[in-house]
Amino acid sequence: MPRLSSENFSCPPPGRARSATKIFIGAYLLCQLTLPLVYYFRDDKSDERFAWRMFSAVYFEQKNCGVSLAVWRPGAAMRVLSKEEVEATIPSGWTEFLTRDYAPVRTKFLRRYCETHPEFAEVQLIRVCKATAAGTRSTMNRTGLICRTGKLIRTHESL
Amino acid sequence: MSRRRRQGKKPPRKPSTSPDSITSSSPWERFWFGPVAAVRPYLLMKAVLLVLAFDVWLVRVPKGWKVGVDGFNVAHFQWLDALQPLPAPGLYVGVQLLVGIVSLVCAFIEAALWLRILLALLHTYSWAMSLLDNYQHHYFLSLVLGAFIFFPRIRGNDLYPAKTDQPANREERTNAASGRANISSWAYVLLGATTSIVYFFTALNKLEPSWRAELIIGKLVRDQNLLGSVESWFSDLGVVREQFWQWMALSVFTVEVFLGASYLLALRQDGERRLWRSVLGGLAFVTALVFHGIVNEFFLALRIGWFSYYMVALAGIYLLPASMLWQVGKMVTWPYRRVASHAHSLLASLNTAPKLSMTLTVAGSLAMIILSGAVGLALDLPGASNVGFLTAFALLSILLFALARREHRDAVRYIVAAGLANLILCLALTQSTVRFDYYDAVGTHLRERKNLRAAADAAEKARRYLPSYLR
Numbered sequence: 001m002p003r004l005s006s007e008n009f010s011c012p013p014p015g016r017a018r019s020a021t022k023i024f025i026g027a028y029l030l031c032q033l034t035l036p037l038v039y040y041f042r043d044d045k046s047d048e049r050f051a052w053r054m055f056s057a058v059y060f061e062q063k064n065c066g067v068s069l070a071v072w073r074p075g076a077a078m079r080v081l082s083k084e085e086v087e088a089t090i091p092s093g094w095t096e097f098l099t100r101d102y103a104p105v106r107t108k109f110l111r112r113y114c115e116t117h118p119e120f121a122e123v124q125l126i127r128v129c130k131a132t133a134a135g136t137r138s139t140m141n142r143t144g145l146i147c148r149t150g151k152l153i154r155t156h157e158s159l
Numbered sequence: 160m161s162r163r164r165r166q167g168k169k170p171p172r173k174p175s176t177s178p179d180s181i182t183s184s185s186p187w188e189r190f191w192f193g194p195v196a197a198v199r200p201y202l203l204m205k206a207v208l209l210v211l212a213f214d215v216w217l218v219r220v221p222k223g224w225k226v227g228v229d230g231f232n233v234a235h236f237q238w239l240d241a242l243q244p245l246p247a248p249g250l251y252v253g254v255q256l257l258v259g260i261v262s263l264v265c266a267f268i269e270a271a272l273w274l275r276i277l278l279a280l281l282h283t284y285s286w287a288m289s290l291l292d293n294y295q296h297h298y299f300l301s302l303v304l305g306a307f308i309f310f311p312r313i314r315g316n317d318l319y320p321a322k323t324d325q326p327a328n329r330e331e332r333t334n335a336a337s338g339r340a341n342i343s344s345w346a347y348v349l350l351g352a353t354t355s356i357v358y359f360f361t362a363l364n365k366l367e368p369s370w371r372a373e374l375i376i377g378k379l380v381r382d383q384n385l386l387g388s389v390e391s392w393f394s395d396l397g398v399v400r401e402q403f404w405q406w407m408a409l410s411v412f413t414v415e416v417f418l419g420a421s422y423l424l425a426l427r428q429d430g431e432r433r434l435w436r437s438v439l440g441g442l443a444f445v446t447a448l449v450f451h452g453i454v455n456e457f458f459l460a461l462r463i464g465w466f467s468y469y470m471v472a473l474a475g476i477y478l479l480p481a482s483m484l485w486q487v488g489k490m491v492t493w494p495y496r497r498v499a500s501h502a503h504s505l506l507a508s509l510n511t512a513p514k515l516s517m518t519l520t521v522a523g524s525l526a527m528i529i530l531s532g533a534v535g536l537a538l539d540l541p542g543a544s545n546v547g548f549l550t551a552f553a554l555l556s557i558l559l560f561a562l563a564r565r566e567h568r569d570a571v572r573y574i575v576a577a578g579l580a581n582l583i584l585c586l587a588l589t590q591s592t593v594r595f596d597y598y599d600a601v602g603t604h605l606r607e608r609k610n611l612r613a614a615a616d617a618a619e620k621a622r623r624y625l626p627s628y629l630r
Binding site for chain 2: 011012018021022025028029032033036049050051052053054055056057060061087088091092093094097102104105108109112132133
């Protein structure tokens with residue numbers, strides 16, 4: 001019967017094996033430190049994955065946001081969809097990600113909308129966030145997709 | 160090919176360095192390769208794998224109906240989106256069921272490297288396939304399972320040898336006599352360091368102005384109607400409201416920094432036994448228990464899955480003194496060791512009748528394989544039948560391979576463990592509200608989408624699967 005002798009330690013013997021293990025440990029730690037740090041240096045603060053920011057300020061601010069959808073037919077005026085229409089349009093479970101302004105979800109959703117609604121020339125996702133504290137202002141982000149060219153237009157304004 | 164290999168025997172493992180010899184190395188090497196009480200990695204694997212199995216079955220499966228529904232999905236990584244087809248509830252639920260089964264098998268037996276790698280990959284894919292599964296601790300668990308790949312393979316009987324088994328050499332005799340074997344496990348240390356990093360970054364987040372200005376902590380606590388009386392009590396003492404909430408935010412920051420530092424310090428506690436380390440470890444464990452187990456889970460009801468349970472288990476194993484864990488380990492491994500000992504005696508007696516032994520092995524294995532397939536079919540969840548077939552096929556392959564090699568003992572361990580895991584899966588899902596919750600949510604979604612006939616079918620299934628004790 002195998003026992004706890006020197007044969008089943010997971011300590012590599014000195015030499016190449018140990019050096020390789022040390023290099024692996026160093027690289028792994030570097031990744032674990034850099035991955036969350038990257039978040040603090042990038043512009044897009046909406047995506048907090050892998051940054052260990054549980055219950056962050058961003059998360060709570062995003063809870064005060066809502067999304068709506070506007071569409072254009074060629075040669076016609078913009079039409080903002082009703083709340084019911086928006087609920088029926090956004091796939092189940094994904095509203096949260098659109099209100100949190102996740103770029104990959106936003107882009108994929110708009111592209112899919114253009115594909116499934118070829119009658120529209122442009123579709124725009126409008127995200128409004130209410131002010132959360134005194135001295136701050138409500139904000140509005142618009143992300144539009146021109147269906148024909150696939151060009152994304154993004155604007156941000158304080159209300 | 161060597162003669163030993165031709166004879167089908169494994170070559171002896173190259174002896175590696177004992178943790179005691181590491182003491183002469185550099186501080187960096189002493190930190191990563193120094194002694195760790197063998198019971199720590201052993202208990203950690205068992206605890207996490209057991210909790211994980213029930214976590215994926217009871218908590219994640221009911222949410223699987225959303226994945227890929229309405230023909231839309233975004234994976235956690237763009238390259239994965241490019242590689243995978245549109246995931247469906249069947250894929251998500253199936254992978255979760257499989258993760259639970261493999262997790263239990265790894266918990267029951269001293270699992271081989273390939274199975275640990277499979278578990279880490281399966282679990283990572285289980286959340287990475289869709290952003291809808293976006294709990295940060297699922298990513299953390301992937302790191303934990305990744306570390307498990309490099310954990311030493313330890314059996315309960317290695318830690319607590321039966322009195323009748325006389326240790327072969329001096330080192331083993333010393334270990335058995337003291338009952339306190341130390342090993343070297345850099346992966347265990349690395350996981351502790353990773354946990355520490357997680358705490359430090361979580362604390363960093365609490366330094367932001369919104370946290371200090373009571374916006375977040377105040378919201379978290381007020382939503383649960385907590386601390387109102389404490390706030391007014393402090394107010395009577397002349398502490399202004401803002402000051403009170405700043406203290407609260409600071410206390411969260413302090414706890415997280417303290418826990419992060421404690422993990423780092425505790426990693427050396429088996430190499431350098433000091434009273435202050437044991438006291439600090441005990442204090443840190445109580446802090447973790449209160450912070451995760453009581454405040455987060457019960458007072459604030461943060462609804463973060465089973466994250467708190469994992470963190471309490473991790474804290475207990477990393478922070479408590481080894482002497483305490485040896486006792487805990489002795490108690491929790493006792494049933495397993497008894498069963499293993501009986502099985503060992505039974506196999507030994509059967510060895511005297513090889514034909515009977517082989518017949519019984521094959522018959523028992525086939526029964527377990529059929530059971531695994533039947534459980535998948537009986538569960539009536541998307542993907543479950545595929546998992547049943549897949550498990551049965553994998554087990555049958557293992558059996559046939561073992562029979563061809565005329566070495567079936569290892570295969571039997573896997574087959575019995577998988578059969579047992581499937582039995583537990585069946586009990587967990589039929590005796591809980593998992594299937595009810597799943598079909599109830601499907602029904603609600605279909606009603607919202609005006610698909611009334613399908614909604615009625617789902618509602619009927621939900622009614623059928625409501626456990627009898629809730630009717």
